[in-house]
Amino acid sequence: MIDALVAGLRANSCSVWGPMSDEVARGKVVERVSAHLLVACNDDVPIPGIVDALRERGVDVLTPGDPAWTERLADAEVGITGSRLAVAEPSTIALAAAPGAPRATSLVPPVHICVVSVDALVPTLADAMMGIAAGEMPSALTWIGGPSRTGDLEMITTLGVHGPRAVEIVLLG
Amino acid sequence: MPKVALFVTCVADQVFPDTAAATVRVLEAAGVEVVFLTAQTCCGQPALTAGEPAAAIRLANHHLDVFGAFEAGAIDAIVAPSGSCTAMVCHHYPALLTERRPEAEALAARTFELTQYLVDVLGIVDIGARLDTTVTVHDACHGLRNLGLGKETRRLVEGAGATLVEMTEPDTCCGFGGVFSFGFPEVSTRLADSKLGHAAGTSARYLVSGDLACLMHLDGRRRKVGPQTVPQPIHIADLLASGLPARR
Amino acid sequence: MSDTVPRHTGGHAITTPGDDFHERTASAVADPILQRALHNLDRRLRTANESAAAHPEWKDRAAAIRRETLLDLDGWLDRLEHSLVARGVHVHRASTPADARRTIVELAQARGARTVVKSKSMATEEIDLGNALEDAGLTSVETDLGEYIVQLAGERPSHMITPAIHKTLPQIRDVLAREAGTDLAVDREALTAWARDRLRGEFLRADIGITGVNFAAADTGTLVLVTNEGNGRFCTTLPRVHVAVMPVEKVIPRLADVGILLPLLTTHATGQALSNYVTMISGPRRAGETDGPDELHVVFLDNRRRTLLGTRYEEMLACIRCGACLNVCPVYRNVSGHAYDSVYSGPMGKVLTPLLSGGTEGADLPYGSTLCHACSDACPVKIPLGDMILALRADVPDPQSGARRRRRIFWAVWARAWSTPRGYKLTTALARMSHGRVPGLRAWTSTRELPRPARESFRDRWAKEHV
Ligand code: SF4
Numbered sequence: 001m002i003d004a005l006v007a008g009l010r011a012n013s014c015s016v017w018g019p020m021s022d023e024v025a026r027g028k029v030v031e032r033v034s035a036h037l038l039v040a041c042n043d044d045v046p047i048p049g050i051v052d053a054l055r056e057r058g059v060d061v062l063t064p065g066d067p068a069w070t071e072r073l074a075d076a077e078v079g080i081t082g083s084r085l086a087v088a089e090p091s092t093i094a095l096a097a098a099p100g101a102p103r104a105t106s107l108v109p110p111v112h113i114c115v116v117s118v119d120a121l122v123p124t125l126a127d128a129m130m131g132i133a134a135g136e137m138p139s140a141l142t143w144i145g146g147p148s149r150t151g152d153l154e155m156i157t158t159l160g161v162h163g164p165r166a167v168e169i170v171l172l173g
Numbered sequence: 174m175p176k177v178a179l180f181v182t183c184v185a186d187q188v189f190p191d192t193a194a195a196t197v198r199v200l201e202a203a204g205v206e207v208v209f210l211t212a213q214t215c216c217g218q219p220a221l222t223a224g225e226p227a228a229a230i231r232l233a234n235h236h237l238d239v240f241g242a243f244e245a246g247a248i249d250a251i252v253a254p255s256g257s258c259t260a261m262v263c264h265h266y267p268a269l270l271t272e273r274r275p276e277a278e279a280l281a282a283r284t285f286e287l288t289q290y291l292v293d294v295l296g297i298v299d300i301g302a303r304l305d306t307t308v309t310v311h312d313a314c315h316g317l318r319n320l321g322l323g324k325e326t327r328r329l330v331e332g333a334g335a336t337l338v339e340m341t342e343p344d345t346c347c348g349f350g351g352v353f354s355f356g357f358p359e360v361s362t363r364l365a366d367s368k369l370g371h372a373a374g375t376s377a378r379y380l381v382s383g384d385l386a387c388l389m390h391l392d393g394r395r396r397k398v399g400p401q402t403v404p405q406p407i408h409i410a411d412l413l414a415s416g417l418p419a420r421r
Numbered sequence: 422m423s424d425t426v427p428r429h430t431g432g433h434a435i436t437t438p439g440d441d442f443h444e445r446t447a448s449a450v451a452d453p454i455l456q457r458a459l460h461n462l463d464r465r466l467r468t469a470n471e472s473a474a475a476h477p478e479w480k481d482r483a484a485a486i487r488r489e490t491l492l493d494l495d496g497w498l499d500r501l502e503h504s505l506v507a508r509g510v511h512v513h514r515a516s517t518p519a520d521a522r523r524t525i526v527e528l529a530q531a532r533g534a535r536t537v538v539k540s541k542s543m544a545t546e547e548i549d550l551g552n553a554l555e556d557a558g559l560t561s562v563e564t565d566l567g568e569y570i571v572q573l574a575g576e577r578p579s580h581m582i583t584p585a586i587h588k589t590l591p592q593i594r595d596v597l598a599r600e601a602g603t604d605l606a607v608d609r610e611a612l613t614a615w616a617r618d619r620l621r622g623e624f625l626r627a628d629i630g631i632t633g634v635n636f637a638a639a640d641t642g643t644l645v646l647v648t649n650e651g652n653g654r655f656c657t658t659l660p661r662v663h664v665a666v667m668p669v670e671k672v673i674p675r676l677a678d679v680g681i682l683l684p685l686l687t688t689h690a691t692g693q694a695l696s697n698y699v700t701m702i703s704g705p706r707r708a709g710e711t712d713g714p715d716e717l718h719v720v721f722l723d724n725r726r727r728t729l730l731g732t733r734y735e736e737m738l739a740c741i742r743c744g745a746c747l748n749v750c751p752v753y754r755n756v757s758g759h760a761y762d763s764v765y766s767g768p769m770g771k772v773l774t775p776l777l778s779g780g781t782e783g784a785d786l787p788y789g790s791t792l793c794h795a796c797s798d799a800c801p802v803k804i805p806l807g808d809m810i811l812a813l814r815a816d817v818p819d820p821q822s823g824a825r826r827r828r829r830i831f832w833a834v835w836a837r838a839w840s841t842p843r844g845y846k847l848t849t850a851l852a853r854m855s856h857g858r859v860p861g862l863r864a865w866t867s868t869r870e871l872p873r874p875a876r877e878s879f880r881d882r883w884a885k886e887h888v
Contacts, residue, residue, distance in 0.1 A: 163651025224814030
């Protein structure tokens with residue numbers, strides 16, 4: 001299942017890291033973003049201490065609690081989110097909107113890093129839909145399979161038209 | 174010996190009688206006795222595609238009167254050298270003849286296209302024809318999509334020893350479409366050109382199909398444009414009959 | 422008011438000239454640039470065909486779900502409305518396009534809105550919403566890249582999944598460069614980057630986001646939206662108000678049904694196992710959330726759809742707008758969408774256009790089909806499009822019109838003659854005597870030879886050999 005997820009995401013132009021421990025993942029995320037100045041990070045990213053680790057490295061971290069979140073998000077170079085549900089085939093990752101987990105984090109910055117626990121993986125979309133339809137739906141549940149793309153220019157794929165042009169998935173487990 | 178009533182179709186009867194005769198020869202070579210009912214005319218398809226189902230229903234009733242008159246067991250099947258006319262009976266009659274639906278369904282159940290009858294019903298792929306040539310196949314739309322045919326023609330071609338060379342998009346329409354070929358001649362001709370181009374790409378000697386209307390369209394275009402470097406359009410019955418030993 | 426968008430005065434530029442469908446198909450076939458652009462469609466055809474073939478059993482399940490919905494469409498709509506309202510969503514029912522336009526324009530005006538961003542939606546095309554908003558003094562910006570190009574060109578989409586399929590890259594550059602007021606390179610990355618910047622500004626400024634709906638689940642009150650570019654996500658994330666226009670047949674009984682319908686839609690639309698973004702919206706922003714609209718409105722659009730229930734055309738409402746029937750259609754592949762001169766093109770357009778207009782529009786569309794049934798085969802929800810196109814030739818237009826009466830008489834006379842062996846022999850003998858030179862054949866013979874009737878019919882030959 002994990003292999004199918006990784007293969008599907010890679011085939012869809014994502015970078016995938018892991019599965020790895022929290023510890024290693026923290027280092028990975030820090031390494032991926034340390035060159036950036038402003039990074040937006042949701043509160044539900046499932047790596048303990050990730051915000052502090054980033055700040056220690058001198059990264060300016062914007063969190064949803066920041067009163068200037070909306071204005072500053074437009075300047076963020078990376079958005080970091082956490083997911084609690086992923087599907088192996090077709091390969092896709094769900095982000096639930098919630099307080100502390102805005103919708104725009106995975107949309108506005110040009111790079112999106114999503115941290116997913118492999119415990120969250122189910123085999124098919126049908127399985128996932130059964131599960132979520134039974135519980136309470138978030139106001140917005142967004143499934144992401146890869147970077148923003150278009151085929152509108154002579155049907156040749158071009159990445160990053162409105163949303164992120166790069167999507168990196170960090171698997172925990 | 175299986176006994177078959179030939180559903181000749183008006184196009185074969187009036188324009189391509191040689192193909193009708195070839196159909197009889199092919200069936201006979203497969204060990205089938207063929208009878209011909211002279212009261213048959215046309216299945217009514219032209220009126221249906223023109224948007225006049227009432228006229229089509231009148232012809233359909235006639236066709237049902239003629240071919241439905243057999244006692245049970247008097248014949249084994251009704252066979253036509255056309256996927257399109259067979260589809261008219263099998264696909265459209267039950268919906269058109271609402272008042273005679275059971276009869277129409279019974280008729281549909283024993284009406285077959287030539288290659289369908291040979292290969293799927295009789296289980297014959299070698300009728301004794303010998304062909305030392307190369308062939309590419311055009312899947313005529315109604316045989317393909319209304320009757321689910323495709324492999325039958327190919328198996329018969331190979332059963333006769335001919336070499337099959339597949340073209341690009343063998344299952345794309347040739348552009349005939351009945352009234353469409355008159356109402357929309359530009360697109361119709363464009364589609365014929367694509368089909369002929371794909372056929373030419375195979376360098377086969379023959380372009381074989383199970384529908385005379387498609388062949389009439391393709392050959393009409395081929396003759397109009399001149400240099401005859403594309404495979405010659407030919408009906409599967411004519412092709413197979415040409416490989417049978419001379420009679421008597 | 423922003424100067425980024427040309428003012429529409431209603432109607433769209435007709436890029437494929439001609440007074441009727443036949444004339445427009447002829448101009449399309451004769452247009453070399455269009456023909457070059459259309460080659461790009463073949464790529465889509467191949468990928469979509471391959472991935473669509475992967476799960477044939479999905480089609481049966483999807484077809485069953487869609488038919489189950491149509492059996493009690495009104496019931497499911499009531500349930501959907503109930504679920505949506507319970508989530509704080511405003512539901513509006515519009516029976517005509519004019520109702521829908523009025524509802525949305527009033528809603529925008531009441532909130533003092535100035536800019537509206539739209540995500541590609543056939544429903545908003547159907548009600549011509551963009552022009553209605555512009556006429557009301559708002560700026561309406563299409564945000565799907567292809568749709569944006571088409572809007573700037575003053576045209577309408579020519580394909581429901583790939584709206585600018587009729588344009589080559591140099592033509593697209595020209596449209597965008599005119600808008601940019603500077604030269605742009607004929608380069609996908611550069612053009613995309615320019616559009617990204619330009620449209621990002623529109624998203625930030627917009628007061629209202631308008632989208633269609635791909636599916637709406639009655640049990641949970643969830644709207645499902647599919648995009649690849651992410652523009653649909655912007656429209657439902659940044660503006661204060663989100664309005665979704667939902668043709669009534671988009672309702673599905675259960676959110677779980679999405680597990681089947683969604684992969685089927687995307688494989689048939691683009692060949693993707695799933696589109697890159699699927700957004701499931703269950704109400705407006707909730708307490709404590711940082712973004713998302715404060716208000717969510719859903720407009721149920723009927724536009725004669727419910728009159729199709731119980732008719733032989735009912736199944737047309739099963740359509741999930743995947744575009745597969747366009748991609749496989751031999752006519753569409755050669756003429757493109759503008760030749761149809763209607764919002765919906767291709768095989769499904771030939772069926773929907775006359776039906777949704779009550780026969781006043783697109784009455785000649787059903788004749789422009791070879792009846793090859795490639796559409797029926799391709800359709801993921803098994804709509805018998807070929808049979809419907811055929812049936813519409815009889816049901817549209819008005820059976821009392823003069824041309825229609827003449828046609829009926831001609832075929833009635835023919836049927837009368839050919840329903841007896843004697844009449845058949847007589848008329849065919851006449852045709853043989855005239856060597857097949859009957860009037861009305863020029864449309865055929867100018868590009869194709871026509872065979873003559875044989876000297877001796879098969880039946881005569883048989884009679885001689887079997888005395
Ligand atoms: S009719 Fe079928 S193939 Fe055509 S767009 Fe609708 S669902 Fe897709």
